[in-house]
Structure formats: structure tokens, C-alpha cells
Amino acid sequence: MPKMSNILICDMPLRFDTYKGCSHGCEYCFVKLKTDISKIQNDESAQTLLNFINKRRNGEVVEKIFDYDIPLHWGGVSDPFQPLELERRRSLDCLKVFAKTKYPFIISTKNAMVSRPEYLELLKDCNCAVQFSAIGSSYDDFEKGASTFLERVEAMKKISEIGIRVIVRAQPMLPKMENELTENLKLFKEAGVHGLIIEFMKYKYKAVGTLKVRGDNVYPLETIKPVFDRVKKQANALGIKVYAGENRLRQYGDSLNCCGVGDLWKTHEANLNHLLFDDKKVELKELHNNILSGGSSQPNQWSLGQSTKDLELLKTLNYKKLLNMAMQSKSSLSDYTIDKKAYEAIKNFKPY
């Protein structure tokens, strides 16, 4: 069954993975900080995917917060198109399910495998978008098990040519990569890329030029905002949309839906980013009947729907209550935005 994460800030918080572990072995991989990714095991199967889709469509409660076809994000903690896929073909089997059911989803990958003929043939019939992580060839040495930058660009072209939306994830972005990224914008344009998501590197150790925010060392806003603005200006001039995968910059992107699919499908907009920054009124109706069990616990400290503790908490609160708590918690809000506009909105916030 797909797993939920980041429900308070993410438009697409249901994550789907066909493998556990990943042989791409990216040096900066955040997943390997928590688990040994060199041991690759099977994760979700085509059958569990089909069960999930059927249950939702038969009206059985699957995730109480969503009562519509919330798009799945495929490839949250492992790459669905890593080399082992050519032996096991779990992702190919899942694509068959997606092609048949037309359930919406996004693929996230660093491998050109997804553009091989047998996958392209299925993608043609899917209701999906494909994201490739790519900044420039300088990253090839740090992503030795994945396709090279130029192989990914070739794959982007093949996929956009069959009418599937292609989005580049410029992550983990470093301020010093600004020139290389902007030099590659033309290549992306020629490959039919629709949009670019920018998200900066987070370190577990104190790296030069970073500051500590909770458990991570990150580049300060005054470093990353000008880089983001400059890249955005150049990309927009070429007709490429730019989104902020970086929580602290989300409101400055071309859409609050940082996956770049907000105009394609209904997504989970009843989250903090839309409550704070969306000009249109966020639809909260979907939340009213979604009691997760009506408990009254009021923990002092909690983060953004990622930990087991948060998920336990979700079972004891209704989602509306959780949002109210989040909107009144500066420490949680500062995780994703710290600018004046946000604090104005928080000051004027009236609980639902």
C-alpha cells in the first residue's frame, strides 16, 4: 500500500515504491543515512497497486483524508528504474496496471531505462508525468550507478515526444552549480521539458556556508533565494516553468504545486502552503468528515507528518485539528517558510 509522508506541506503525499534499496548509489543519498540501500529488496507489487486503486474506486476507505484519485508519487525512497528492474520487471508490471486503470502518478528517476521501447509503449497509455533528476554532467561522478546526465536528457526527449509531461528535478542543488544549470536550460528546452524543480542540498554535517535548522545544515535563504530567482528568470524566458522543491521558497515558484502537475490533476491542496500562500480559497470541505478518531492529545512538539510519531498522532486527531495546530506552531512553520508574508498570515489566522 502506498505510504503517506509530508501531509501537512505536500500536495502529493502518497508515496509508492517498487523496490527497497537502490544501486544508483548517489553519494549524497538521504535514504542511505537511514537504511542500507545496497541490499535491494522487492517493495510494492503490481497486485498491491491494483488493490489500492480498486479499493479507492469501489468506495472502500483507503486513506481517510483523500476521497478522490490522489496522484501517487512513484520513486520516493528508491529508483523504480534502477538496473535490477531489467531482471525483476516489477516496475514494468506496475506500468501495465497504471496504463490499464489510468490512475494518475508521477515517476521520479535518474535512469534512462524508463525510455526503453517496452516502457515507452506503456507510458503512452498512462495518465502520468515523468521527473528526471538532472543538473549537469558534473554530477555524473557522484551518481555512478545511474544514467549519465546526457543519457537522461536523451530519455527526456523520447518521453516528451510521446506527449508525456517531463519535469527536471534540479536537486540536490548547490549554489555553485548555478552556471552549469543555466547553461543546460537550452538542452532541457530542446528535450521538451515542461518545468524545473529546484531544491538545495541539505547536509548532516556542518558544510561551508550552511546553518543548522533542526537536524539539517542548509544554505541560508539569503544565499539560495537570489540563485533561485536568477535561474527562474532565465528558464521562464525559454518557456520553462520553475517550481520550488525547497520548502522555504515554495511561494516563489510558478505554482505552489512544486511537482509541476497542479494543473493536470486534483491534488491535496488542503495543506499549509496553500492555506498560507494560495490566492484562491483552499477547499477544506474534504477534511470535515475525515475524523481520524477524535482524540484530544496536544503534543507540544511535532514535525511535519513524516515520523512514525506523527503518523500515530494522525490517527488520534482529525486532520482539521492537525492543521490548526500547525498554523499556530511557529517552530513547525519555520521548517518551510520564514518570510514576513507567512508570519502576517499566521498572525491573522482564525482556526477552522
Ligand code: SF4
Ligand atoms: S537514485 Fe535516489 S534512492 Fe537511489 S541512490 Fe540516488 S538518491 Fe538514493
